[in-house]
Amino acid sequence: MIRIEQLTKRYGDTTVLDIPALEIPEGQIFGLVGNNGAGKTTLFSLFLDLIQATEGTVTINGIEVHRSEEWKAKTAAFLDDSFLIGYLTPEEYFYFIGELRGVSKPQVDELMDSFSDFFNDEILNQKKYIRDLSKGNQKKVGVVATFIGDPELLILDEPFANLDPTTQIRLKELLVEKGKDIQKTILISSHDIQHVTEVCERIAVLEKGTIVQDHKTSAKTQKELEAFFSNQT
Amino acid sequence: MISLRELSTFMFLRFFSLQWKSFRRSAAFSSGVITGVFYVFGGLYFAAIFTILGFGSYFILDDDMGVEPLSFINKHLIYAASFWIVWRFFVQKMPVLNIQSFLILPVKINAVVHYALGRTVFSFFNIGNAFFFIPFSIVLVKNGYPLAQVLSWHLAILAIVYCTNYLNILINDRNDVFYTIATTLVLFALFQRYAIFDITLYTGPVFDMFYSDPIYALIPWLCLGLIYRFTFMHFKNRMYLDAGLQPIKKEAQELRLNWLNRFGRTSIFIKNDIKLILRNKRSKTTLLVSLFFLFYGFFFFIDSSSGMYEAPVWKIFAGIFISGGFLFTFGQYVPSWDSAYYPLMMSQNIVYREYLNAKWSMVTIATIVSAVLASFYIFFGWETYAAVVIGAIYNIGVNGHLVLLSGAYIKTPIDLTSTKKPFGDKQAFNAKSLLLTLPKLVLPMVLYFVGSFFGGPWGGYLTVGFVGIMGYFLKDKVFDKIEQVYKSEKYKTLNAYKQTK
Known part of the structure; x- marks a missing residue:
């Protein structure tokens, strides 16, 4: 699904991202954890061709993201x-x-109906503009909008931040459910080790722009990650 | 342990350095050294013009026009003062401070407000006037006017300049107040022009008093004190996060635009743009300004006393403006209107071509509507309205492409929720887009000139219209090029839009 080759991003002399190789196969729920400034958002922005790589390429389904818009x-x-x-x-x-995305109004309505629990009566029919919603409700809108049109690749940066506990739990269930579809690849970044270990099949640790650990999630993963981050100074 | 007062003075300097940093580090600044040069030269240019006027107007008024210079100036000062307010409203930058971070620091809130207001003292809008009034006063004294009286008059004017400065800050968010002032100004000017009522007969003597009896010069200073105090209190009361800063949330209005669906994928964006225009303060102002453009022709077609604008070539110039109001005010800032969510537009299932096409359609539809609305120019003769139609054709065929092209270089995010600056947004000023205004305005005049050389006025019109139609048919080719420019500027634009002022 996604393949990275010799990807680097530098601002002047500072290298903010340097990933020689990474492959995320189709159907995987991939989690990215790291401290502030580790390069999580930079990496996601490179996936979406929102910033320009200094060297190297990102390929989605065989399409180099900066050459074609087909992805x-x-x-x-x-x-x-x-x-x-x-x-x-x-x-x-x-x-x-x-x-x-070529999804008709009735289809969108139907999809939104299925999220009525998740929205908790605070999103639909409120006669409010998105700019007047709270941060948490804005996040709900943004995350749910990515489900429209059943995309094969979902990229969510810090989806759990700003959400209330109930919604966090619902979102986790939702993502796990989505992830069961073997054609769906989901990329999530988070500061929260517990959330990612519960949702993701595979977790990579980003540290100063490089991937320092790459786990297949198991019962031990959370402990290992906690040990890793508590030793960081 | 330093006292709170010392700390406040210290903070005052600190604010300055913060302000400088935010200016120096903005993307618009680093991408526009040429822009900076333009500013310096622009400033020097105006300073020079004002100075020459200041020295020269005494002699022009006295010798050439045979009027008493001081009372002539006084007579018209009421218009100058109103014009200062109107002009400032559109162009002058507001003393914006990000107060949130200061509220919990040990700085007196008064110091913060005084700083924000005090900063405006050095604005060019205030200092600029000195370039006229100082030389003018010097010439007065040289010509035998008593120094003390001239000085008191001068100081009174200075106070009035600063009164308009703080008045502008006070009414800045009040469009209603502003439009009342502007309308009154226009009405009085018209009344005077058609000899119905001459307000200057009443205001002139007031300004004369500042000269004839220096004690009256204290009045403007008292006014200034009051206005400053009022502005100060106004801001101070809004130094709470839930007061001035928190906008009143309006209930969302429903807009059904399904009838647009027949235009296919383009309609997706057009529907969005219509909502954008109607639901944001900034774009609503733009719409209003573009309506004013419709009446731009009056300057040319009514007031022919000077004879300067009688040449048909000026009709083309007017025609471009009359039909192009929306094109120039809205089109000019594409794609900045979408700056707040540009990353969405760049990662969604959108092809650049569709996006650009939609914006072009918006501008084209608005140009056609303007040309129809402007049909009242028929009363000035068929030839006059023909100029408007020809202008519209040129706008659609050529200028529509050019505004989109120059938009690719604009790197200033637009804050949709602010009313300010429908034109004259400082950082939107950009050398490349400035260069591109030449073909928008000057080229059609040149074309007209060439055409009329061979076939008289109608030859000129036909040439301009022909080029417009050519441009329309070359649209696909031109769009290929524009699309490329947008793509190559994409990353820079995204980066610049990330910065909010």
Whole structure:
């Protein structure tokens, strides 16, 4: 699904990302953990061709992201609030994304119905623009919008941050459920070791721009990760 | 242990350095050294013009026009003062401070507010006036006007300049107040022009008093004190996060635009743009300004007393503006309108071509609508309206492409929720887009000139119209090129939009 070759990103003399090789196969739920400044968002931005790699390439389904735009049809992402359109209501935003992805209004409505629990009556029919929603509710809108049109690749940066405990648990269940589909690849970054170990099949640790650990998630993984991060100074 | 007062003074300097850093480190600055040079030269240019006017106007008024210079200036100062307010409203930058971080620091809130307001003293909008009034006063004294009286008059004017400065800050968020002032100004000007009512007969003597009886010069200073105090309190009361900063949340209005669906994928973006325009303060102002453009022709077609604008070539110039209001005010800032969610647009299932096409359609539709709305120019003769139609054709065929092209180089994010700066956004000023205004305005005039050389006025019109139609048919080719520019600028644009002012 995703392949990275000799990928580096430098700003002046500072190397913020240096990944010689990484392959994420189709159907995997891949978690990325790391401290602030480790390069998680940089890596995701490179996947989406939002920043330019200094060297190397990112390939999604055989398409080099900076050469063609074809990967966009099957990829959905929510990195931060710059993926939301503040002056739209959540419904309008969902329809907008739906139109872009060829999903009709009734289909979007149906999908949203299935999220009514997740929305907790705070999103739909509120007569509010997205810019007037709380941070947590904005995040819900952004994350759910990525499910529209059933994209094969989902990229979510810190999806659990700002969410209330109930929603965090629901989102985890939701992602695990989505991940059962063998055609869906999901990329998640998080500060929270527990969340990623519960959701992801594979977890990579990013430290100063390089991948220092790459686990297949097992019963021991959480302990190992905790040990790793508590030894960091 | 330093006292709070010392700390405040210290903080005052500190604010300055923070401000400088935020300016120096913004993407717009580092990408625009040429822009900086333009500013310096622009500033020097205006300073020079004002100075020459200041020295020269006495002699022009006295010798050439045979009027008493000081009372002539006084008579018209009311217009100058109103114009200062209007002009400042659109162009002057507000003293914006990110107060959140200061509120919990041990700085007196008064110091923060005084600093924010005090900073504006050195704005060019204030200092600039000195370039006129100082030389003018010097010439007055040289010509035998008593120094003390001239000085008191001068100081009174200075106070009035600063009154308009703080008044502008006070009414800045109040569009209603502003438009009342602006409308009154226009009405009085019209009344005077058509000899219905001459306000200057009443205001002129007031300004004369500052000269004839220096004690009255204290009045503007008292006013200034009051306005400053008022502005100060206004801001101080808003130094709470839940007061001024928290906008009132309006209930979302529903907009059904399904009838647009027939236009296919382009309609997705057009529907969004319509919502963008109607639901954000900044873009609403833009829409209003573009309506004003419709009446731009009055300057040319009514006031022919000077004879300067009678040449048909100026009609083309006016025609471009009349039909191109939306094109220039909205089109000029594509893609910055989408700056807040540009990463979404760049990673969603969107092809650049569709996006650009949608913006082009918006501009084209608005140009056609403007040309239809401007049909009242028929009263000025068929030839006049023909100029508007020809202008519209050129706008659609050539200028539509050019605004999109120059947009690729604009790196200033637009804060949609702020009312400010429908034009004259400092950082949107950009050498490349400035260069691109030449073909937008000057080229059609040159074309007209060439055409009229061979076939008279109609030959000129036909030439401009023909080039416009050519441009329309070359659209696909031109768009290939524009798309390339957008793609190559993509990363820079994304990076610049990340910075919020």
